[in-house]
Amino acid sequence: MKSLEELKALRDKLQGEVSLRGDGDDKTKVLVGMATCGIAAGARPVLAEFVEQVAARGLKNVTVSQTGCIGICQFEPVVEVFVPGKEKVTYVNMSKEKVARIVADHIVGGSIVSEYTIGSCQS
Amino acid sequence: MQELSLNILDIAENSVRAGAALVRVAVRAFPAEDRLRIAIEDDGKGMDAETAKGAADPFYTTRTTRKVGLGLPYLKMNAELTGGAMEIASSPGSGTSVEATFGLGHIDRAPLGDMGQTMSLLAGANPEMDFVYELCVCADAADSADSGGIAGHADEIGRFVFDTREVKHVLDGVPISEPEVMAYMASHIDENTKELITAYKI
Numbered sequence: 001m002k003s004l005e006e007l008k009a010l011r012d013k014l015q016g017e018v019s020l021r022g023d024g025d026d027k028t029k030v031l032v033g034m035a036t037c038g039i040a041a042g043a044r045p046v047l048a049e050f051v052e053q054v055a056a057r058g059l060k061n062v063t064v065s066q067t068g069c070i071g072i073c074q075f076e077p078v079v080e081v082f083v084p085g086k087e088k089v090t091y092v093n094m095s096k097e098k099v100a101r102i103v104a105d106h107i108v109g110g111s112i113v114s115e116y117t118i119g120s121c122q123s
Numbered sequence: 124m125q126e127l128s129l130n131i132l133d134i135a136e137n138s139v140r141a142g143a144a145l146v147r148v149a150v151r152a153f154p155a156e157d158r159l160r161i162a163i164e165d166d167g168k169g170m171d172a173e174t175a176k177g178a179a180d181p182f183y184t185t186r187t188t189r190k191v192g193l194g195l196p197y198l199k200m201n202a203e204l205t206g207g208a209m210e211i212a213s214s215p216g217s218g219t220s221v222e223a224t225f226g227l228g229h230i231d232r233a234p235l236g237d238m239g240q241t242m243s244l245l246a247g248a249n250p251e252m253d254f255v256y257e258l259c260v261c262a263d264a265a266d267s268a269d270s271g272g273i274a275g276h277a278d279e280i281g282r283f284v285f286d287t288r289e290v291k292h293v294l295d296g297v298p299i300s301e302p303e304v305m306a307y308m309a310s311h312i313d314e315n316t317k318e319l320i321t322a323y324k325i
Contacts, residue, residue, distance in 0.1 A: 003311075007293050010307055014297045034248075036194045039133050040124055048240045048309065051247070055302040064302055066248040068140075 017060060028062045028107055029082040030054075032094075035069035041076035042095065049099040050079075054107075062107060075118060081106060090118045126236020127161065127225075130201060133194040134163050134221055135245055139252065141167025141219065146245070147255045150235060152227055152325050154280075155262065158207075159227040159235075159325065164220040175213040198223050205229035228324070235325045239312035246287045247305035250298055256285040258316050260323050281319045285312050 032038065032047040050064045070078050075092035081102070082088050089112050091102060098116055105113050114120055124130055131148055138146045143165035151160045170178065181196040198221070199209040207224035225232045242256045262278035290308065291299055298304070319325065 004289075004293055007290065007304075007307060007311075010303060011294050011297050014301055014303065015295075034132070034136060034244075036133050036197065039129050040197075044129060044132060044237075044240055044244065047244055051243075051302045051305045051309075055306045059302075062302070063300065064247075064305075065300070066244065068136075 026061060026084050028084065029080075030062065030064045030107070031067040031080045031082070032064070033068065033070050033076060033078040033080075034066035037069055037073035038076045038078065041073075043077040045096045046077045046079065046094045046099060049096045050103070053099060053103045057103070057108070059103075059107065072118070075121065078118075083107075083110075091116045092118045092121050124197065124201075125233055127201070127233050128236035128238045128241040130194075130198045130223075130233075131161060131163060131238070132241040132244065134198060135165075135241075135254075137194060138163065138165035138167050138219070139245070139249055141165060141169070143167035143218065143252060145253045145255070147257070148242070149257045149259070150238070150325070151257075151259045151261055152323050153261050153263075154227065154323055157227045157229075159225040159232065160222065161225070162220060162222045164218065166218040169215045169217050169219055170211075170213040171215050175211050175219070178211055179209065195221065201225075201233065205232040235320060237309075237313065238316065239309035242285060242312055243305045243308035246290070246308060247300045247302075250300045253287045253291075254285075255287070256312065258283045258319060258325075260319055260325075281322075283312075283316050283319065285315075 030050050032043050032050065034043055047064065047066060054062045054064055072078060077094040079091040079094050080088055081091065102113050102116065105111050135146055135148065145166050147164045149162045179195045179199045181193055202209045202223040202225055205226040206229060207226060209221065209223040211219065211221050213219035238256060242254060246254050259282045260280040262280050287299060294304065
């Protein structure tokens with residue numbers, strides 16, 4: 001059973017790590033569309049999977065958060081990845097299963113998973 | 124939506140956009156009455172009477188404001204499909220409360236689902252806000268809960284409360300948006316409510 005004691009241990013571990021990090025501009029940001037359209041299409045497990053993977057890999061310069069309706073509801077769940085100094089990449093028709101590859105190839109490895117992007121979807 | 128926790132996430136997003144500082148989510152099961160009540164209360168900017176009245180109508184939304192959309196009509200429909208109802212109480216400056224009642228054992232009622240994911244996501248994505256989640260199985264009549272609103276309830280069979288203010292106190296400056304903290308919150312809620320949810324088929 002997860003207890004507050006466990007949270008304290010997690011805090012002690014993170015306190016050392018957080019202070020070593022930059023403050024935002026150098027971070028990779030993952031945004032998942034979480035309006036009614038996104039949620040209904042399955043955005044929540046996608047976001048949860050990004051959180052799990054980033055936590056499990058201990059990635060220290062990645063934030064996972066949410067955004068509203070991006071305006072392309074037919075492509076939901078939609079995920080935007082912002083790597084500092086690079087152009088935004090929009091992944092569409094996302095599923096929990098696609099998350100691992102985006103984390104490994106794009107966020108860690110630096111190469112975009114083209115076949116999941118909106119560009120490949122429209123062609 | 125396949126889980127009520129997804130409806131709850133969706134409605135709570137309205138509270139986020141309403142500029143709320145505190146959002147309370149209460150899920151109360153009344154097995155003796157075969158009722159399930161879900162209340163979402165915020166201290167956001169609220170709505171005037173006309174907006175609140177129209178909020179549950181999918182064709183009301185004015186394109187210029189995009190205040191509500193399909194979320195509330197969707198919850199209302201889900202509640203009514205199980206013999207329940209949805210009510211909105213709101214006034215400008217004093218927040219909004221949405222309460223939906225479901226038939227607990229009704230075949231068309233979606234399961235509560237993964238509230239751990241819903242709450243950890245809300246808390247992590249909105250670190251400046253606070254969220255309280257209460258799951259309660261109550262022994263007595265659903266109606267008597269009205270007076271108490273979202274506050275404590277006398278005849279509880281089982282109760283779990285999650286409060287981000289407590290979490291933040293323990294975190295002592297470590298951001299609640301840290302992925303490892305979000306993962307902790309999700310499994311904390313899941314593990315501590317699993318038993319009640321299974322026992323009472325919530």
